[in-house]
Amino acid sequence: MRELHVNLVRSFLLCILLLAGTVVPARAQAGPSTPASVFSRIRPGATVRARLGPDQAITGRYSPIGDGRLGITLDRGATDTLRLDQLSELAVRGRHTKTGASIGGAAGAAFGAFVGIIITATCETSDCNGVGPYLLAIPLFGSGGALLGAAVGAAIPRWRRIFP
Numbered sequence: 001m002r003e004l005h006v007n008l009v010r011s012f013l014l015c016i017l018l019l020a021g022t023v024v025p026a027r028a029q030a031g032p033s034t035p036a037s038v039f040s041r042i043r044p045g046a047t048v049r050a051r052l053g054p055d056q057a058i059t060g061r062y063s064p065i066g067d068g069r070l071g072i073t074l075d076r077g078a079t080d081t082l083r084l085d086q087l088s089e090l091a092v093r094g095r096h097t098k099t100g101a102s103i104g105g106a107a108g109a110a111f112g113a114f115v116g117i118i119i120t121a122t123c124e125t126s127d128c129n130g131v132g133p134y135l136l137a138i139p140l141f142g143s144g145g146a147l148l149g150a151a152v153g154a155a156i157p158r159w160r161r162i163f164p
Helices: 002-020 035-039 097-122 132-154
Strands: 047-051 057-066 069-073 079-083 089-095 157-163
Touching: 047 069, 057 079, 097 132
Parallel strands: none
Antiparallel strands: 047 057, 047 089, 057 069, 069 079, 089 157
């Protein structure tokens, strides 16, 4: 029983260390946005949403125009040209791939720690004593969870605001 308690504590500490590696540091606020700095963060052809006011939004494909202007090609083929100072918000469509991978990896690592506990508790040979089962199960299930989480996250669209 004492071995099970020691293994639980060991697993808990390993999970804490793995989760600490997934923490993302905070980013500082950027200064005033210039048209060149805003438009450089958008790749041509990306889906963008420009809000002109609380009730009016334009969604389409980004095309660089120049002179501090942005072109949005609509589904019907027309292109609207807008200045940055006309917009109340500009967002680019992205995916939740990184978030899904982080959550999936953490969940997989936690499950790997649980599997390590089960293997250590039920194994009757001396090979199972120590950290061997954990060193195998945690990376294996953690990487599998990260891959699965990234696949799920890639299927979920999100809007990333780039202006203001």
